[in-house]
Amino acid sequence: MDAKVQTKTSKGHDDAEREGLDQAGIRPMIGNEAIARGAWEAGVRVAAAYPGTPSTEIMEFLGTYPAGDSHVQWSTNEKVSLDVAIGGSFAGVRSITAMKHVGLNVASDALMSQAYIGVNGGLVLVVCDDPGIHSSQNEQDTRMFARFAQVPVLEPADAQEALDYTRRAFDISEEFDTPVILRSTTRLSHTRSPVKTRPRTDVEPRGFNEDTVKNVIIPAHARMAHPRVLAREVKLQEFFASPEFTRWEEGSTEIGIITASTAYSYVKEVLPEASVLKLAASYPMAIDRVREFYEAMDRVLVIEELEPVIETAMNAAGMPVEGKAFFPRDGEFSPEVVREGLRKAGIIEGAEEQVPFPVTPTARPPVLCSGCPHITSYMAVRSVNARVAGDIGCYTLAAVDPLRAIDTCVSMGSSIGNAVGFAKAGLETRPIIATIGDSTFLHGGIPALIDAVYNNANITVMILDNHIVAMTGGQDHPGTGKTLRGEETHRVVFEDMVRACGVKWVRKVDSYDMASLYQALREAIEHKGVSVVISDRPCVLDPVKLKGSPMQVAAAGCTACQSCMNLGCPSLGWSEEVLDGYHKVRIDETTCIGCSLCAQICPSDCIRPVVN
Amino acid sequence: MAGKVATKPRSVLIVGVGGQGVIMMSKVLALVCQRHGLQVKQSEVHGMAKRGGGVFSHIRYGETVSSPTIPKGEADVLLAMEWSEGLRWLDFLRRDGGAFIADTKRIVPPFAFRSRKYGSQPIYSPEAPREVMEMVGSGFALDATKIAAELGEPRAANTVLLGVLSTTLEFSADDWREVIAQNVPAKAQEANRLAFEAGRDWADASRASTMEDRLRELPGRDELAAEIAPKSVQFEITGEWCKGCDICVKMCPERCLRLNDEQIAELANPEACTGCRICEWLCPDFAIRVHRVPVLEPVA
Incomplete structure (x- = not known):
């Protein structure tokens, strides 16, 4: 069981369905579901987001409400999603975007302008912080961003407040002519508690506001807007003094x-x-x-x-x-x-320090899944002894034992730009590789790839195309050919896109074909200039959990060399049998999906499919 | 509300490994609580946790519940679906009679096998159920999968644990039976019903026996594997035979070889070499030999 939202997205607008939804009641909800519910109740009409833990479920839950009520979409990145929501606001309807805290860094350019422009239809940004860094690269505090952008920030403490504040955020946005940030945290987003729901308020669309001075933020207009922003701050200070807030x-x-x-x-x-x-x-x-x-x-x-x-x-x-x-x-x-x-602070007595139980728990860091196609991609990367710029995704796990194949990881899409820098610094004698996932490439990798071609950087980019946003639990993106509501749409063809950026050397390889992948990577490195290898294989978890017939180790042939253990596959472990001081390997047949990567790497050819 | 001190909520911490059903178990408990109109907060963390890492779920219920997380040392029940995960969270258990319900099942992570040196053993918590239950003093350690398998349905192990859990909380057995029935597919109804009763019966029988008897039945520490005398690795290359083909360098699992300036293979990182002999076997010119040499203890 995982926390993934059942992707029963609603495609239509069924009156009976609507009636059921409108019924008031008390239901247990995680914070993210309550936020989605609050937005729906507030009459939201346009919703867009890029997935990011812990915010992802907000858009997934919104997608379970009738399509006739709200347009709900995945965007290519957080800035685009905010721009879409801003567009909805300009057009006169209530609009929302949701993102994780670092997503706001990407979206901040638009936010800083929109803070001056204000809104037409209510505009709410849900930003989920991650104190404790459960699944992020930092723990920046979005309240600092709100102060910086001079837009109000609401901070619910539980799921009920998450719903109530989201509803109210739209009112505040329209009353005070400002975008509103609703700030959640991992704990709130993922804690389930009872929430009182109410029916949806269908808000009459306002229509486009033909006020160019407001809508077009050129210097002359911005100079007029800034005093309004400062006056707004004072009014909001007074407004928030009410017992409700x-x-x-x-x-x-x-x-x-x-x-x-x-x-x-x-x-x-x-x-x-x-x-x-x-x-x-x-x-x-x-x-x-x-x-x-x-x-x-x-x-x-x-x-x-x-x-x-x-x-x-x-x-x-x-x-x-x-x-x-x-x-x-x-x-x-x-x-x-x-x-x-x-x-x-001397306010309470110090409780007696409890002596911890003298036990030694087993270290259990997260790992790539059995049969994960990223495993081979990084085995190939390891084999060429390269300097490797990594990126954000499940594959960042390749930085640690046993793959140890990534040297840097900064932010979404950074890998390619970082690799250009490695190359232009002129010190690196080893091949330079940037590795980036499909969705991350679409999010922030394309401008960097164009930059690399433009500046003729001698680098190899490996696009790890697993056909999904895997890390956040399996969301669609423009490379999957499906929308958030599961409708068919244009599918990005990575080879075409890469060629259109000006890359002359492109090859797509099946991630499970280890020999071809090694070969392609070596040839790509030989190429002077930008080369791109697309390592292509669907994620083993999403959208479908894959399970093939498992492999087994013919123990008599196993020399205990443990080459296969370098894959870091969780289905591989040590058997009780020891050969000259080294454990032989066994495969857990219940979790092995039969990808055959270990068989491809086994020097003694003793890993074979289980024959029933 | 001024000055009113809320009655203390009850806290149950359910822990395990990704994919074991921690969240499903929490959901069942939350539903049981809701039947009594209690406020319930259930807190978990998504994201990297599902990638084979540990999973935990805090459930707190009562008239009013403030913190969604259980303070350390205040869990009334710690339910561990995997042995070592139980040990990880043991300090969250109330010292004055909190119940530790632990499945003795071991899920050994890949990380346990990371040292591939000569003589390495998997790194897994050495503490055995007998010594831990003696230390904790209250609770149950059981092999739920075995109990479920004896009923013919090993997949109902979680429901066995729910049966044990039900005997430690204030709700009636029928509350649990009904909620479980509502949340189990039709074809698994009977197996789960039996598993739940088996869990309850097991817990009752366990309570009826003395602590000494209970401890005696639990597994003790594994017999320690015979100490393997350490060996060091020596890499020997016949330079005249090496033609610099690079096969050993590319195929070394630990990436500890390189070609030197004369294009002859050498061991660049002796610390990383595990002595696996892949290079020796793959060398087309028989230029490499790997020796595993006993390390002699200094004579006193």
Whole structure:
């Protein structure tokens, strides 16, 4: 069982279906489902996203609502998805985009402009942060981005608030003429709790707003817009002072806690007796209300996950306050972290340190799947002793044991540009390879490939085409030929696209054909200039979980050389049998999918299909 | 709500390995809780976890639940579907009578085999059920797959564990029976019904016996594999026979060979060499020999 949304996307608009959806009720939902529900209830008409943990399920859940209610799509990247949502807003309908925190970096160019332009139809960006870095490359705090872009940010603490705030975000967007960020975190997005639902409000489309001065952000117009943005900040500060958005929970006045987001739930767990000011928005902060609370308390602490956004704003407003002196700026909060901070602050007694049980758990890092086509791609890369720029995807796992085939990994699409830099630095004597997945290539690799050709960089690009966005649980993209709702559409042909970028040496190889892949890679490296190898094989998990008849090791022939163990395939392990100090290999037939990669690599040819 | 201290919620932590059904188990428990109108929060983390890594799910229920995650040392029940995963989360268990329900099943990860040196053994938690249950003091260690297999349906092992879990929580057996029936496909109904009862019976029988008896039945530590005397590897090349064909360099699983300036193979990284002999076998000119030499203990 995984967390993947059942992809029963709705293609039509069935009245009975709609009636069922409109019924109010209480249902358990993860935060992401509640956000999708909130958007649907708010009458959203255009929705676009690029998948990214922990935000992915939002668009998948929106896709389960009737197609007649909302257009829901995967975009090629987060900037495009925001531009699509902005387009929907210009056109006069409520629009939403969802992304992970680092996705906002990609989309930020459009956001910074749109913050000045404002909205026509309500415009909401859902941005899911990843405190603790469960599945990301950093733990940047989107609230800093909201402050930077001067757009309001709502921070729900549980699934019910996720739904309610999403609904309200559209109202706020339209009332204050601003994009609104709804900020979730991994914990909220993936925690299931009961949520009260309501019917959908069908919002009348506003029609295009023919105001060129507003819609076209040229310097003259931007200069007029900026004061509006500053005035908006003040109005929002007043608006957020209402109890709906700044909740004062009375308790002991000896200690007052100001908090937001999931940190609130840990505060209630650990210090239920304290007075709490729970902010729905760290920016623009309801500063007057915060001051009232501050003055009513003997001592005030700010407990916020990641960056000291509230704390800094309070200090700047002349309210010296404690927070990050006791609570970390990095990592995910938990009741333990909050308790430890309160102990450091002298507010609660230090609990006696529990002596850990003296046990040694087994290290169990994530691995590529049995039969994963990326395995051979990186076996081939290893064989040519290259300097390798990696990228973002499941295949980043090839950086660690046993493949150890990637030297760098930066951000979506960085590999190709990085490789150009390696080449132009002029120091590398080894071949230079950039490895990039199909969806990552479409997301951010194409401009870099054109750059490489334009500047005649002597590099080889390997596109790992597994026909899906695998890492986030199997979403469609322009290279799969299917839309989010499963409709057939144009399918990107990678060879054509690469040639159109000006690449002269292109070859597509079946990832499972190891000899051809090795051969193609060697020839590609010989080519002076940009060469592209497309390593092509569908993901073994999505859209269909593949299972063929398994392989087995003829133990008599196994020399225990363990060459096959370099694949890192989870179906391969050691048998009890030891030959001269080395374990022979066995294959777990229940998980082996029969890809034959180990058989292709076995020097003693002792791995064969199981014959029943 | 002013000043009111909420009654403490109950906390169940379910852990295992990706693909074992941790999330499904959590869902069943959450549904049982909801039948009683309790607030339930269930928290898990997606993403890399499913790629063969550990999976965990926090379930908290009660009149009101604040934190979605269980504070360390406060789980009323820790249900581990894989032995070592249970050990990983053991410190989350309440020390005063929290129940540790552990399947003794071992899923050994690829990482356990990463050292391929002479004499290497898989790296898996050495602690055996007998010593751990003695240490924890309350709970159950069982081979759920074996119990389910005896009923003719090894895939119902999870339901056996649910049967054991049901005896540690306050809900009636019928609550569980009905929720399980609603969440199991028609053709698996009977097997899961039997598995659930088998889990309950097993737990009841276990409670009826003394701690000493229970411990005696559990597996102890594996007999340690006979110590293998260490050997070092020596790589010998007959330079005159090597024609620099590069086959050994390209095929070395540990990538520890290279051609030197005279285009003759050499061992560039002796630390990485495991002595597997692939180069020796593949050399078309018989120029390579790999010697595994016993390391002599210094004489005192």
